[in-house]
Amino acid sequence: MMWTITLKIARYKPGEPARTDTFQVSIDPERTVLDSIEKIWAEQDRSLVFRHACHHASCGSCAMVVNGVEILPCIKLIKDVTKPGGTLIIEPLHNFPVISDLVVDMGPFFERMQIVKMPIVGPADPLPNQEPNEYNRFDDCIECGMCLSACPVVATDSKYLGPAALAAAYQILSSGDGNLSAQAWEAVDGEHGLWRCHVAFECSAVCPSNVDPAGKIMALRRRMTVERIRHLLGLGSSKKKREK
Amino acid sequence: MPPVDSTSESKAYPGQSGRLPRRQVWRWFAFAKRSLGTWGFVLNRVAGLGLVVYLMLHLVVLSLLTRGPDGYNAFVALAHNPIFLLLDVVLIAGIIGHGLNGLRVALIGSGILVRWQHQMLIVLGVLGVVLLAIAAFLVFRI
Numbered sequence: 536m537m538w539t540i541t542l543k544i545a546r547y548k549p550g551e552p553a554r555t556d557t558f559q560v561s562i563d564p565e566r567t568v569l570d571s572i573e574k575i576w577a578e579q580d581r582s583l584v585f586r587h588a589c590h591h592a593s594c595g596s597c598a599m600v601v602n603g604v605e606i607l608p609c610i611k612l613i614k615d616v617t618k619p620g621g622t623l624i625i626e627p628l629h630n631f632p633v634i635s636d637l638v639v640d641m642g643p644f645f646e647r648m649q650i651v652k653m654p655i656v657g658p659a660d661p662l663p664n665q666e667p668n669e670y671n672r673f674d675d676c677i678e679c680g681m682c683l684s685a686c687p688v689v690a691t692d693s694k695y696l697g698p699a700a701l702a703a704a705y706q707i708l709s710s711g712d713g714n715l716s717a718q719a720w721e722a723v724d725g726e727h728g729l730w731r732c733h734v735a736f737e738c739s740a741v742c743p744s745n746v747d748p749a750g751k752i753m754a755l756r757r758r759m760t761v762e763r764i765r766h767l768l769g770l771g772s773s774k775k776k777r778e779k
Numbered sequence: 780m781p782p783v784d785s786t787s788e789s790k791a792y793p794g795q796s797g798r799l800p801r802r803q804v805w806r807w808f809a810f811a812k813r814s815l816g817t818w819g820f821v822l823n824r825v826a827g828l829g830l831v832v833y834l835m836l837h838l839v840v841l842s843l844l845t846r847g848p849d850g851y852n853a854f855v856a857l858a859h860n861p862i863f864l865l866l867d868v869v870l871i872a873g874i875i876g877h878g879l880n881g882l883r884v885a886l887i888g889s890g891i892l893v894r895w896q897h898q899m900l901i902v903l904g905v906l907g908v909v910l911l912a913i914a915a916f917l918v919f920r921i
Binding site: 602603604629630685687690691693732733734735736737739740749750753754756757758760 | 802803804806807809811812813814816817819820823884887888889890891893894896
């Protein structure tokens with residue numbers, strides 16, 4: 536059984552006006568949204584630019600917005616997002632600079648992760664003589680950027696540290712003797728840090744790896760609130776630990 | 780096969796510039812197909828902005844007092860109009876919605892009952908509707 540569906544895809548090439556192209560494809564509804572995009576690229580428009588690699592929700596590179604919601608098109612089946620004769624409106628992730636068509640510059644995501652010293656490089660397990668957390672991968676995060684795209688706060692505050700980096704900060708603090716650098720503390724506890732979150736929980740809703748960034752931000756807030764109350768009551772301060 | 784129609788919708792989407800996206804205030808209100816948490820976020824934004832507008836109007840109305848009893852009494856007589864009473868109910872809806880949801884946000888934002896944030900929104904929503912129904916009854920009865 537094949538369905539004929541319409542894909543309206545946001546197009547952008549540097550120096551050219553933005554536009555939306557409409558394509559029709561005939562495809563098995565058991566196939567994925569990424570399959571339909573690849574079919575368009577193979578059969579209709581070789582200039583369509585999109586990013587993908589693993590095809591099984593491991594790399595996070597294909598993340599995009601389909602019908603207004605961030606998804607990984609490599610694992611989202613056609614039958615789960617539309618119906619026979621239906622339409623898919625496909626856009627690149629929000630809150631990122633667009634490079635071309637559906638490909639965004641992920642720099643803002645990794646810059647945020649770098650602030651809390653959670654670079655996503657190297658192996659998951661620390662190598663001998665490695666600084667703690669230097670090469671650790673943050674939890675199950677696949678660095679897809681969907682949390683940053685879905686966050687309504689990032690939409691109006693591009694300096695907001697954002698869900699993934701704040702959740703990574705909590706992860707670092709919660710891991711044994713883990714601690715944040717002074718620069719990281721300044722960002723986490725600053726004007727554009729964890730207090731900026733307005734509890735929409737959309738980051739957790741769209742996260743394909745169940746990292747639950749919003750839950751971790753709230754846990755971090757609780758920790759900070761308790762620390763401040765203890766400091767006010769003269770029961771000890773977080774400052775000593777921060778300066779360690 | 781070329782695109783079916785590559786020019787009929789030539790509007791740019793936000794951020795489609797190759798540069799950092801501009802502020803997108805409209806996304807505060809984009810709740811369609813989003814999670815329940817975003818619905819709560821949008822409710823607080825809309826109610827909050829509505830209450831700010833109401834406070835402005837309230838100050839304007841109070842300024843009628845500077846015109847003496849006649850000016851203010853004329854407005855009070857107008858305020859008994861059913862349309863104004865309906866606006867009172869809308870105002871109360873905003874206060875109840877913003878207040879109860881604000882309580883939920885304050886709890887969750889302090890790391891309390893985080894896992895129950897969806898359930899809290901539903902329970903407080905039901906409580907809000909009950910309170911609003913009582914308030915509406917009292918407004919129109921008086």
